[in-house]
Amino acid sequence: METRVIGKSVPRKEGREKVTGRARYVDDLAFPGMLHGVTVRGPTARGRIRGIFFEGDIPWKEITIVTAKDIPGNNCILLLIEDQPCLADGLVNHKEEPVVLLAHQDAYLLGEARRAVRIEIEPLPAIFTIEDSLARKEIIWGEDNTFKSVRVEKGDVESAWSVADCIVEGEYETGAQEQLYIEPQGMIARASPADGVTVWGSLQCPHYVHKALVSLFGLPKDRIRVVQTETGGGFGGKEEYPSMIAAHAALLAWKSGRPVKIIYDRAEDMAATTKRHPSKTRHRTAVSSDGKLLAMDIDFTIDGGAYETLSPVVLSRGTIHAAGPYDCPNVRIRGRAVATNAPPHGAFRGFGAPQSVFALERHLDRVAAAVGLAPDELRRRNFIREGQTLAVNQVVHERVEMGRLMDQAFEASDYHVKRKQYSTENPGAAIKKGIGFACFLHGAGFTGSGEEYLASEVAAEATVEGRVRIRAGSTEMGQGTNTIFSQIAAETLGLDYEKIDIAQPDTANVPNSGPTVASRTSMIVGKLVESAAREIQTKLFQSGLLEQGYDAATFAKACGEYIGRFGALESLIKYQHPAELHWNDERYEGDAYGAYAWAVYVAEVSVDTRTAEMRVENFTAVQEVGRVIHPVLAAGQIEGGIAQGIGLALYENIVWHEGRMVNAQMTNYIMPTSMDVPRIRVFFDEIAQGRGPAGAKGIGELPLDGTAPAIANAVAHATGADIRRIPLTPELLMETLEKAHA
Amino acid sequence: MRSHVPSYEIETPKDLGAALDRMANEPGAWKPFAGGTDLMVLLEAGKLVERRFLNIWKLPELKGIEITSSHVILGALTTYTEVRSSEVLAREFPLLCRAASETGSVATQNRGTLGGNIANASPAADSPPALLAYDAEVEIVSSRGNRWKAYSGFHVGYKAMDLVADELINRIRLLRSKRDWKQHYRKVGTRRAQAVSKVCFAGAARMQQGRIADVRIALGSIAPIVLRATETEKMLTGEKPSPAVRQAAQEMLAREITPIDDIRSTARYRQRVAQNLLVEFLEMLAT
Structure with a gap:
């Protein structure tokens, strides 16, 4: 399809404001009479609150104090269920659990006051590992510590073990990871019984916050308003936790009668907010001597922390992605999300898939070795093709060209030459080199029937000047929503990109286009933007005020006349689930996603054997994501995701002590800097077959899935280490190598 | 908070x-x-x-690099950036320049000072191992007067040093005698830049007909203080850095250092890496 605006790297819509410093983030805002708010957290991983004491030389009378008893409605942060309190009442279940809120105009005094609150807790036994949770060493949540169990069944794995030439087993682990958006979390609230509740803040999903506040205050929906301020990164970290901070700011505002601002500093943000779910995966794979996968039996468990939050949906995506882009007749995947006394883990770019994909792609390198095949040859013999079925019994109705993606990636990285060369040169070398890869897929949009339930809406409206404004709850957080929505609308309407405006997400003013998550914004919401723009055009055509082949001036004139004669020129489009997509939630099978992105990533590493320090030297990323709407932004998404994936693979190690992150500082929680990130080459194999505008699919989460296993496979190639766990720190690699040599 | x-x-x-x-x-x-x-x-x-x-940031008495025929004398407020841009230091004291260039960020290097690095007494500091390898001396000043003392032995325990409440570090003096020594510095941090060291190694040796005539070995992050491995130095003096000697030196060093587990690394890793860096240094001496 010939396009005019889609596929062009137009200037970022809000770029000028951001680079000139005019963009206003939540901490840039101040209201008259505003107070600062802080959170006091329980000091114990699990226990019963015996008393709260306000001590020290603090003018307590001047300070607004909120505890659970001040909550007007339900004391919970409503998301999927009602298990997580807004403020602990009676019990605490993790060390970062909010118990008391304080507000005062002097932020420094407030810091002193926070230190002077003593919460007396009678400790109860706590659990901190997946093993202890599964063993039910203590029951800390529900009846059996399990938030959710799912089971995927294709064929009959049991039939394969006896006919297999080879059975390969393995257990793999991934750690928690902090999102580390540049802007820490923050909210400002105004609230009173007369005016209702309004919050402004850094967030991904205004309607999630809205839902939580409606329940917390017991107010009608139209008395709660949520406004997104310019947001400096989210990566999933601002999907659910902003509801907590908004609730806290709003409770303090409600009680004090003054606007209240809560801004987390980096340490509090890192320790208290959600992180990527740690995981453990067990694989048992039956394979024939010619390398055909006969059965995959997979057990996937994630640590959800103390409350459910989004764990069931993270589990769902992780489970569905666990068997990868392969054709295998017999697959069984058992997935579980379990509770521990850590702060709840939550959404993070990739949403369960990076965890299960790491396990699979490490495992398949081991399977290949066991049957004496090169790792790429094993994959080639099992790549899924159009018409074949994925593990969830979804027939793939897209052109899948995994072999071609692999060819491109190997050619660009000179894979075969280097693989051979390093294997020859490594023995005896102090610095060893390795090259490895991963093959993977990532589903765009909500899983299963998710989009059907969401029933997202997008609105458009035209002005008398012939400008068109898109209204949606989808948020810009640095990834480019504003820009691609404008491109899509401009393309549809035949207007210049500059003629399109994007409304600030504000629940009082925009329809609910669903959360800005799950690689859904381009494909799902983008399609709604396209339809909303199309409807504006259709109304003009049908009114006879506009004809095909118009220009901007005649469009503006037509808009003016239409509005003059009929009133507002607007459209509201609701998501229509494609009739051919079916998902059975009970059997956990069917069309899990409307489209998949497909990719092959190649990593090259060097390993200094004296220090076990690893360095990613080169990275090649080849993917098919449908039509690329904005090449610069798309490449930026891939590069940024790979940098974050390098962190997940090698550096970002959360040090836990009894369920609390003890290295909550950027000095000691090591994210890669530009010095640790190599040249990244990004290639798009464009097949315009997605369900989005011009054939787009999803892209945002994809790069997190394949980066870590490609790197781990490269390190395994360089050193021969049997790598089972990430983050693969030098300490862990050294230990692994020493064990192998012992 | x-x-x-x-x-x-x-x-x-x-x-x-x-x-x-x-x-x-x-x-x-x-x-x-x-x-x-x-x-x-x-x-x-x-x-x-x-x-x-x-x-004390602006006190002119504590600033500046003075070069004499026998010494380089660094004011306590000499920043890492100043160390990095000194030609004499680059030529004759490369370990110190390497340490300065690997400390923190550029912003930190513009503000951070050698005197501050010594007085902060962190066992993970990057420049002290280099100063120990160069037999640095520090001048202590108070209203009672001045005194020079060897930097080796200045730190007496974790965050404890030979400096009383009314004293300031005034200057640091390096004898210009090690220009011809073979020198090796390596910081093993948590990432390639802006990292605190997990192990830091500085070594310098005067070689005579393939033998180690004189040697300094200093390490950071492997004990409560930045440490000079004097026993290992003694053992190596007069020896050829042969594989057998390297092995013995490694064993000696293992007994001299007392690394711990902390949030950045493990005792086991630090012990192994410290020994490997010593071997790397000795292999360099053998070439």
Whole structure:
């Protein structure tokens, strides 16, 4: 399809404001009479609150104090269920659990006051590992510590073990990871019984916050308003936790009668907010001597922390992605999300898939070795093709060209030459080199029937000047929503990109286009933007005020006349689930996603054997994501995701002590800097077959899935280490190598 | 959790004399504040215990690099950036330049000072191993007078040093005698830049007909203080760095250092890497 605006790297819509410093983030805002708010957290991983004491030389009378008893409605942060309190009442279940809120105009005094609150807790036994949770060493949540169990069944794995030439087993682990958006979390609230509740803040999903506040205050929906301020990164970290901070700011505002601002500093943000779910995966794979996968039996468990939050949906995506882009007749995947006394883990770019994909792609390198095949040859013999079925019994109705993606990636990285060369040169070398890869897929949009339930809406409206404004709850957080929505609308309407405006997400003013998550914004919401723009055009055509082949001036004139004669020129489009997509939630099978992105990533590493320090030297990323709407932004998404994936693979190690992150500082929680990130080459194999505008699919989460296993496979190639766990720190690699040599 | 800023006090003395008088009249009450690169981290984390500070950052008496025929004399307020841009240091004291260039960020290097790095007494500091390898001396000043002392032995225990409440570090002196020594510096940090070291190694040796005639070996992050491995040095003196000697030296070093587990690394890793870096140094001497 010939396009005019889609596929062009137009200037970022809000770029000028951001680079000139005019963009206003939540901490840039101040209201008259505003107070600062802080959170006091329980000091114990699990226990019963015996008393709260306000001590020290603090003018307590001047300070607004909120505890659970001040909550007007339900004391919970409503998301999927009602298990997580807004403020602990009676019990605490993790060390970062909010118990008391304080507000005062002097932020420094407030810091002193926070230190002077003593919460007396009678400790109860706590659990901190997946093993202890599964063993039910203590029951800390529900009846059996399990938030959710799912089971995927294709064929009959049991039939394969006896006919297999080879059975390969393995257990793999991934750690928690902090999102580390540049802007820490923050909210400002105004609230009173007369005016209702309004919050402004850094967030991904205004309607999630809205839902939580409606329940917390017991107010009608139209008395709660949520406004997104310019947001400096989210990566999933601002999907659910902003509801907590908004609730806290709003409770303090409600009680004090003054606007209240809560801004987390980096340490509090890192320790208290959600992180990527740690995981453990067990694989048992039956394979024939010619390398055909006969059965995959997979057990996937994630640590959800103390409350459910989004764990069931993270589990769902992780489970569905666990068997990868392969054709295998017999697959069984058992997935579980379990509770521990850590702060709840939550959404993070990739949403369960990076965890299960790491396990699979490490495992398949081991399977290949066991049957004496090169790792790429094993994959080639099992790549899924159009018409074949994925593990969830979804027939793939897209052109899948995994072999071609692999060819491109190997050619660009000179894979075969280097693989051979390093294997020859490594023995005896102090610095060893390795090259490895991963093959993977990532589903765009909500899983299963998710989009059907969401029933997202997008609105458009035209002005008398012939400008068109898109209204949606989808948020810009640095990834480019504003820009691609404008491109899509401009393309549809035949207007210049500059003629399109994007409304600030504000629940009082925009329809609910669903959360800005799950690689859904381009494909799902983008399609709604396209339809909303199309409807504006259709109304003009049908009114006879506009004809095909118009220009901007005649469009503006037509808009003016239409509005003059009929009133507002607007459209509201609701998501229509494609009739051919079916998902059975009970059997956990069917069309899990409307489209998949497909990719092959190649990593090259060097390993200094004296220090076990690893360095990613080169990275090649080849993917098919449908039509690329904005090449610069798309490449930026891939590069940024790979940098974050390098962190997940090698550096970002959360040090836990009894369920609390003890290295909550950027000095000691090591994210890669530009010095640790190599040249990244990004290639798009464009097949315009997605369900989005011009054939787009999803892209945002994809790069997190394949980066870590490609790197781990490269390190395994360089050193021969049997790598089972990430983050693969030098300490862990050294230990692994020493064990192998012992 | 951030500190309560109004409860801190900072005073700027007009010259070194005024600063020393302040410190003499109220011993221990005033903490010197130089570049602030360590203190500000504690302030941000709400862990800055001291409440009153003397801002010595602008005292001209503590600034500047002086070159004499026998010594390079560095004012205590010499920044890492100044160390990195000194030609004499680059030529004759490369270990110190490497240490400076691998410390923190550019911003930290612009504010952080050698005197501050010594006085902060962190066992993970990057420049002290280089200073130990060069037999540095430090000049201590107070209203009672000046004294020079060897830097080796200045740190006596974790965060403890030979410096009393009314004293400041004035200057650091390096003898220009190691130009022809073979030298090796390596910092193993948590990433390639802006990292605290997990192990830091500085070695220098004078070679004579393939034998080690004289040697200095100093390490950071492997004991409560930055340590000179004097037993290993003794053992190596007079030896050829042969595989057998390397092995023996490794074993000796293992007994001299006492690394621990912390949030950045493990004792096991530090022990192994320290030994490997020693071998790397000795292999370099053999070539």
